[in-house]
Amino acid sequence: MKSRHQRLFGIALGLLLVCGALFFVLNAFQSNLVFFFTPTQVVAGEAPKEGHFRVGGLVKEGSIQRDGMAVAFVVTDTQREVPVRYVGLLPDLFKEGKGVVAQGRLEGGLQFVASEVLAKHDENYMPPEAQHALDEAAKARMGAAVSQ
Incomplete structure (x- = not known):
């Protein structure tokens, strides 16, 4: 793999992990929200x-x-x-x-x-x-x- 492809793969993986963590945080917040x-x-x-x-x-x-x-x-x-x-x-x-x-x-x-x-x-x-x-x-x- 070229270094350019490795960087793109790392960035894509990082974004995917951040999106997944954000999803779980917002889901937990929504389920614990009491009006x-x-x-x-x-x-x-x-x-x-x-x-x-x-x-x-x-x-x-x-x-x-x-x-x-x-x-x-x-x-x-x-x-x-x-x-x-x-x-x-x-x-x-x-x-x-x-x-x-x-x-x-x-x-x-x-x-x-x-x-x-x-x-x-x-x-x-x-x-x-x-x-x-x-x-x-x-x-x-x-x-x-x-x-x-």
Whole structure:
């Protein structure tokens, strides 16, 4: 082989390896990407029917039902509600009326099956996405009240 052919072969092999590595990195990134949706977006069908995502808002008052390690509760953004099932230990700060973000998937329509539940860590903190969703719901309620 001439040195010119060897260089071209080396460059082609290098590009092929870089493209392969890039493919695997982007594929891993795509499969681990988890989007956040509000209960209003979930009810409207904007959340994926397949795959994992996060839903966040407030735990509805009076909605927590415990059965051993299984817990059922409702997440609301004060406009819409999504029922959530979870099996496992809940964070100590998980309470009715407090902010929560659950990660999981939809099962059978609007039943959300959580694989992880996150609660706010002090009285002043709420995940930014959940706070934004609650603010938007409050604005929508105010707009509806003014137009009536």
